[in-house]
Amino acid sequence: MKNQFLITIGILSYSIFGYSQDTLSISKKEIQEKIADANLQIKQAEKTYQSAKADYQQSNALFLPNITASHTGISTTNPLMAFGSKLNQEILTASDFNPTLLNNPAKTQNFATVISIQQPLLNADGLYERKAAFAKMQAYQLQTERTKEYMQLEVSKAYMQLQLAYKAVTVLTKAERTAQANLKLIDNYFKQGLVQKTDVLNVQIRVNEVTNQLQYAKSNIQNASDYLGFLLNEDTKNKTYKPSEELESNISVATVTTEVPENRKDIQAMTLSTSAYQKMYLSSKMNFLPRLNAFGSYELYDQTLFGTKANGYTVGAQLSWSVFDGYKSIGKMDKAKADFQKASIETQQYKKQSQLEVNKTNRQLLDAENKVKLSQLAFEQSQEAYRIRQNRFTQGLEKTTDLLQSETQTIQKELEHVQAVFEYNFTKQYLQFLTN
Known part of the structure; x- marks a missing residue:
């Protein structure tokens, strides 16, 4: 009966942990090469540009x-x-x-x-409509390029999240082995009459907690893998991606520009969009001239x-x-003027919001750098504390609850340090994206 129970548990573990799935190794360079051709959001942006280009081509009727x-x-x-x-x-x-x-x-x-x-x-009005269509086409071209840059950032984040998920599994797997070793030790002590039954139960509870955390960590691997597959527009059914590079354990501090550049592609696109509205306003004014x-x-x-x-x-x-068309041309001109002024205001607001985002992200980067340093120190201290408590416990000088608390703290601090490194590296990439 006991053997049947173990076999059943093994089958469930095989199914739950996804060992039956194909594990595909993938590198960061590989996904960055794939994203430009496969991502659906980039394809949508390219089609929007092609639509604007077709609108501009229609303006050739002004000369042909x-x-x-x-x-x-x-x-x-x-x-x-x-x-x-x-x-x-x-x-x-x-x-x-x-x-x-x-x-x-x-x-x-x-x-x-x-x-x-x-x-x-x-046809003076048609000339300005053509100029507006050209500015619109250029704006969408720049917006498409900016979308590609954003998706490069997003796929890099997804890859780092996958690395983080695998790192968490590694940490918790090691924690599970440690917990199992402690359980075996406590069980021997209990058989020798050195500890009470409650100590064994507390350690058993701790083993169950770590096992549960490990299961969630393995589920996070599949979640991160599915999202990466979504970005690459690939079917991830019965497949799991595994990063060929491990998550970095240290950070490299870099100095990043804190000003939003005027030549940032999305800002250039906003400026060209405003120019297109201006040309449409001028076109509506030229509508009063003869053709x-x-x-x-x-x-x-x-x-x-x-x-x-x-x-x-x-x-x-x-x-x-057209001498008088019942106020239609005047109303059209007033509307075009309002649209142009609105676009100008939106461009100014977007630039200021972009600068606010850069300032905030720069502060977040400094906070993340400090968090990495503190989490590294806390992890090292918790490791030393656990080592001391474990030695004292084997000598009968520490309580089981104190040992379990120290072990829990060590795992928690290691996971916090890994998370802090991830946050710093992504924040640095995001800041580079904002100032590029």
Whole structure:
């Protein structure tokens, strides 16, 4: 019965701890190379840029001609249409001027092939709309590049979190072995009558606590692995990533710029976006100026389908001016002005918020550096305290509860130190991202 129980526990452990899953070793360099091509957020940003680029390409219509072709067939007894169709076909005769035939013409057929060309010559509002579209396209291009930089930061954080999860498992596995050794020692003492049953139970409770913490740590490995797979747009079913590099145990203090650079890509994108709104405002003002466009057409007429018996052409130019459109243009200009002013204010606010974030992160980096130093000292002190208590305990000079408390404190301080190193390294990368 006991053997069956152990086998059952082994099977559950195999399933719970995920040993049946494939473990894939992955390096930080490898994920940074993958992220640019695989990440869905980057792909969305690229499509947004391509959409803005297509909008800019549409503005080529400001300089290029608009060419259309049509073929129309009619059958009519309308006096005016019938007379005009014969005239276009160049088949009009003297008898067609008979008033009776003019008023009551016979059924007349006409097939017309028309090729039309419209060429813009001067459209001031369109020029500024084109400039606005170009600024918008550049803004989205910079925003796409900034998104790539952010996802590099995010995937680096995810990789460090995976390293942290594996490190926690390592620490807690060592703690579990220590707890099991203490349990074995206490159990021997109990059999010798040197300790009470409560001491054995306390140590057993401690073993269960460490085992439970270890299970949570192993679950965190899968959580971190799944998130890394999400960033890389890869299926992590029955797969677990394992970092090829261990989490750094020390920090390297670096001096980072504390000012937000004007050439930071997202700030440049905001500035270009404001410029686009300004161009749209100027375009709405230019809407009050006249437009000059040229046009022309070449026509083919015949009684039969696709016939070419008669032909003619028309060329000309048109100067048009919308004198008053019921306050529509004025309202459009006021709206464009308000949008431009709003964009200017948003850009100023974004720059100030970015500087606030840099200042805050810089202080967090100093705090994280201090935390690493203190956690390192606390961990070393707790190790020494545990070593002393363990030696005294074997000599019968320490209580079991004191030994367990010291052991718990040692594990806690080691995990705190690992967490502090992680926080410092990520904060440093984040600050570099903010000032890049």
